[in-house]
Amino acid sequence: MLSGRSFRLGRIGGITINIDYTWFIIFALFVFLLATAYFPAVLAHVPHPASPLMVWGTAVLTSVLFFGSVLAHELSHSFVARRHGIPINSITLFIFGGVAQMEDEPQTPGDEFKMAIAGPLASIAIGVLFIMLLAGAHNVLPPLANAALWYLGAINIILAVFNLLPGFPLDGGRVFRSLVWAITHDLRRATQIASITGQGFGWIFIVLGLASLVVPVLGKYITVWMALIGWFLVSAARSSYQQVVMRDTLSHVPVRDVMHPTVEAVPATLSVQQLVTDYFLRGSSSALPVELNGTVTGVVGVEDVQALPRDAWSGTLVSEIARPLTQEQTLHPDDDAWAATSRMAHGNRDRVLITEGDHVEGIVTRGSILRWLQTHKPGFATG
Numbered sequence: 392m393l394s395g396r397s398f399r400l401g402r403i404g405g406i407t408i409n410i411d412y413t414w415f416i417i418f419a420l421f422v423f424l425l426a427t428a429y430f431p432a433v434l435a436h437v438p439h440p441a442s443p444l445m446v447w448g449t450a451v452l453t454s455v456l457f458f459g460s461v462l463a464h465e466l467s468h469s470f471v472a473r474r475h476g477i478p479i480n481s482i483t484l485f486i487f488g489g490v491a492q493m494e495d496e497p498q499t500p501g502d503e504f505k506m507a508i509a510g511p512l513a514s515i516a517i518g519v520l521f522i523m524l525l526a527g528a529h530n531v532l533p534p535l536a537n538a539a540l541w542y543l544g545a546i547n548i549i550l551a552v553f554n555l556l557p558g559f560p561l562d563g564g565r566v567f568r569s570l571v572w573a574i575t576h577d578l579r580r581a582t583q584i585a586s587i588t589g590q591g592f593g594w595i596f597i598v599l600g601l602a603s604l605v606v607p608v609l610g611k612y613i614t615v616w617m618a619l620i621g622w623f624l625v626s627a628a629r630s631s632y633q634q635v636v637m638r639d640t641l642s643h644v645p646v647r648d649v650m651h652p653t654v655e656a657v658p659a660t661l662s663v664q665q666l667v668t669d670y671f672l673r674g675s676s677s678a679l680p681v682e683l684n685g686t687v688t689g690v691v692g693v694e695d696v697q698a699l700p701r702d703a704w705s706g707t708l709v710s711e712i713a714r715p716l717t718q719e720q721t722l723h724p725d726d727d728a729w730a731a732t733s734r735m736a737h738g739n740r741d742r743v744l745i746t747e748g749d750h751v752e753g754i755v756t757r758g759s760i761l762r763w764l765q766t767h768k769p770g771f772a773t774g
C-alpha cells in the first residue's frame with residue numbers, strides 16, 4: 392500500500408529497490424548541510440581550502456555513499472529474511488532510512504532476532520570500514536576527503552545505534568520483541584510490550600527535545616530535532632502495533648463476511664465495450680467471473696481492460712482478455728480474511744476468488760478488506 396509515492400531505482404538480487412519521493416528532499420538537505428556547514432567548518436583551519444566545486448562534488452558523493460550504506464543495511468535484513476524463508480519483494484528508501492517489505496512475519500523468535508540484528512551489524516561494519524580507511528590514508532588524502540570519511544564512519548555508527556533503540560518497529564524493538572516473544576510464546580503480546588516500550592522512548596525523546604529549548608544545560612547536548620525523532624517513534628510504534636491487531640482481527644473473520652458476492656457472471660461472448668458499460672461502470676466490483684454455457688471459465692478484472700487500447704474495446708471479446716480460473720488464487724468461504732490479505736501480498740495480486748466446489752461465491756479485493764475494516768473497526772480507517 393506504499394506504492395504510488397515511490398519510484399523504482401532497480402533490482403538487486405531479485406529485490407526491487409524503490410525510492411520514496413520524500414527521500415529526494417532529504418538527499419538535497421544532506422548535500423546542502425555538508426557543503427555549507429560541515430565541510431566549511433572542517434576546512435576553516437586548513438591552509439589551502441578546497442574550491443566550491445570540490446566541496447559541492449564531495450558533498451554529493453558523500454550523500455550518495457551514505458544512502459548506499461542505508462541500502463546495504465536494508466539489504467542485509469532482506470537477505471537474512473530470505474534465508475529464513477520470508478520472501479522480500481522490495482525495499483523502499485524513506486526519509487529515516489528504509490523499509491524492507493516483508494510478505495510475512497518471522498516464524499520463530501530466533502529468526503526475528505537474526506533478521507533484526509543483521510541491519511545494525513551491517514551499519515557498524517560499514518562505519519568501521521570508513522574509519523579504518525581514514526586511519527590508514529589520512530596522511531595522503533586531502534582534508535576534504537578525510538572529513539568525508541570521518542563523516543561516513545560516524546553517521547553509519549549513529550545509524551546503527553539509533554536503530555538499536557529498543558522501540559518497535561526499529562531494529563532494536565524487533566530484537567527486544569523477539570526476546571519477549573521467546574519468553575511469553577505470544578507474538579501479539581510481545582508486539583504490544585515492544586510497541587509500548589517504543590512509545591515510551593518516543594515520549595522521552597519528545598520531552599528531552601522540547602526541554603532543550605528552555606533548559607540551557609540540556610541544550611548543550613541535544614537539540615529540538617530529538618523531539619521530531621520522538622514523534623516519529625511514537626507514531627511508528629502505534630501503527631505497527633495496529634498492523635498486528637489488524638492481522639489478529641482479520642484472522643478471526645471468515646472471508647465470506649468480507650467478500651464481494653458475485654451476483655452475476657459476465658458472458659464470455661460479450662464485447663469488452665459492453666463489459667465496461669454494462670458491468671464495471673454499474674457495479675462496484677473491480678473483477679468479475681466470466682461464464683461460458685453456464686460454467687465459470689475465468690475472471691476478468693478492470694486491469695485487464697485497462698491493458699487494452701480503448702479503440703479495441705468494441706472489437707474484442709471478454710473471453711480474449713479473461714484469465715483462466717487456474718491462474719487465480721482461490722480460498723474457501725470459511726477461510727479467514729487474513730489468509731486473503733496475505734495471498735494478495737504474496738501473489739502481488741489485487742484479488743482472491745472465493746470458491747466452493749466449482750462455484751465462484753465471491754471476490755475479495757484490497758478494497759473490500761479496507762471497506763470491511765472501515766465499517767467494523769473505524770480506528771483502521773487510514774489504509
Ligand SMILES: [Zn+2]
Pocket residue numbers: 464465468510511554562
Ligand atoms: Zn534496520
